[in-house]
Each structure stands twice: as structure tokens, then as C-alpha cells.
Amino acid sequence: MIFYKSRREIDLMLHAGQVLARLFDRMEEKIIPGVTTGKLDESIHRWMLEEGCIPSFLGYRGFPAVSCISVNEEVVHGIPGPKKLVEGDLVTVDLGVIWQGYHADAARSFGVGTLSREATDLMKATEEALDRGLEAVSLGGRVSDVGAAVQSYAEGLGYSVVKDYVGHGIGRDLHEEPQVPNYVDRGRRRRDHLLKKGLVIAVEPMLNMGTDEVELLDDGWTVVTKDGKLSCHFEDTVAITDEGPVILTRPLETGRKR
Ligand code: MG
Numbered sequence: 266m267i268f269y270k271s272r273r274e275i276d277l278m279l280h281a282g283q284v285l286a287r288l289f290d291r292m293e294e295k296i297i298p299g300v301t302t303g304k305l306d307e308s309i310h311r312w313m314l315e316e317g318c319i320p321s322f323l324g325y326r327g328f329p330a331v332s333c334i335s336v337n338e339e340v341v342h343g344i345p346g347p348k349k350l351v352e353g354d355l356v357t358v359d360l361g362v363i364w365q366g367y368h369a370d371a372a373r374s375f376g377v378g379t380l381s382r383e384a385t386d387l388m389k390a391t392e393e394a395l396d397r398g399l400e401a402v403s404l405g406g407r408v409s410d411v412g413a414a415v416q417s418y419a420e421g422l423g424y425s426v427v428k429d430y431v432g433h434g435i436g437r438d439l440h441e442e443p444q445v446p447n448y449v450d451r452g453r454r455r456r457d458h459l460l461k462k463g464l465v466i467a468v469e470p471m472l473n474m475g476t477d478e479v480e481l482l483d484d485g486w487t488v489v490t491k492d493g494k495l496s497c498h499f500e501d502t503v504a505i506t507d508e509g510p511v512i513l514t515r516p517l518e519t520g521r522k523r
Pocket of ligand 1: 500
């Protein structure tokens, strides 16, 4: 069942989203060689509490941290811990917070020091793929518009799009219906829902350098590329309102200006 949100509910989610935008801003200078992903997670946890928010991920199906930090060949759901970041790492930080019962969800990727050319290109392409996906969100459009935009852009550059993990509706729950694939679901296994007023979705392309196939590590969470090549992930939460889509997880001026 899809839950369409009222103006009030979207305002609460906007607050949560603006918290995430601020957290990413603060984080940038912390992502340096030598820092452990566990230390980053600690800082993020403190900032979330300072903002008066509840972390969405901590305890979610038993997840042990407030952030997912996925490095290089890790696609999503990396568990923060003793791993030290080194120069040239491509790091994705995925965060969610709850404000007065409502979630927002977003991910950003960062380079540690100077990235290789190929990592830089992948990161730029994934960020652009997210923008293309968000631009495809329109009142009266379809969920599949997002996947079509992301997939055609990414594959046009020679990257593959992860199929096993998808974007999602969001609200009182972190993951709600509908699923938002980053590809065109030709088998039509999922209903292609209308993008109606009050729908709030997380758009989150995951692009791989090589194969789109992924594997789950023994920790039960970390998803890695099957061929060990680089992966990258960006995510924003977007609400469909009467005035059109509003990106809740970017600084407001930017979010409204699309
Ligand atoms: Mg998400």
C-alpha cells in the first residue's frame, strides 16, 4: 500500500531532509586518509542527536550503526568499523534520520584525497545519474520514468546499473511502497505506479564500473560488486507536491529551484 503524504507530513520530512543536508556539509572535511569508518559513524551519530533527530538505520533489522559507509567495491550497506580510509578511496555515506516520526534518506559519495581518473568519472556520472533520475520525477509521471532516465544515461557511458537494490517510497517507514528501480523493468514484475501528489520517494542510483552483479558478504549486510570493481551511490528523497517535485534532502534553495 502506498501512503500519500499531507502537506504537514511533507514539512516534517523536509525538516529531516534539511538535517541530512547539513550533516553531509559537516562531514566533508572529516573524510580524510587515516580516519576509520567507525569514527565517522560516531561523529555522525553525535550530530544527529545534536539536531534532535533519531537515526533511521541504527537497529533497523539489526543494523549496528547510524550510517552505511561503503568503500570502493562496496555498493551499499557497508558497516562502519575499524576500516581506515586511504588516499584514493571512493566512499559512499548513506544516512537516514527521523524527525517527529518521519524519515528522510540520502547518500553522498566522497573522494579521500585525490581520486584516480576512473573513480572521479564514476563519481561524477553517478551524481549526474541521480540528477537525471530526479529530473524525471514529475506530477502525473510514472515511477518507471526514473529508471529509464538513470539507466539510459549510465549505460550510455558504459557503466552498469545495480538491479538487486532499488529506491523506495519513504515516510513513517524507512522503506515503503513503491519500489523505484534504477532500470526499466521489462518483465513488468512491479506495477508502474503513477507519481501522484503526496508521494515521497528515495531515488538512489548505484553505478558499477564493471558487471551489475553484486554479492552479499558474510557480515550479512555489506553488498559488493561481484567482479571487485568500483561502485558508487548517490541518493536523495523527493516529494511530489502541487508545485512540482521538491528535493527534501538538498539545501532548500537548491531543492526548490529544479
Ligand atoms: Mg534508501
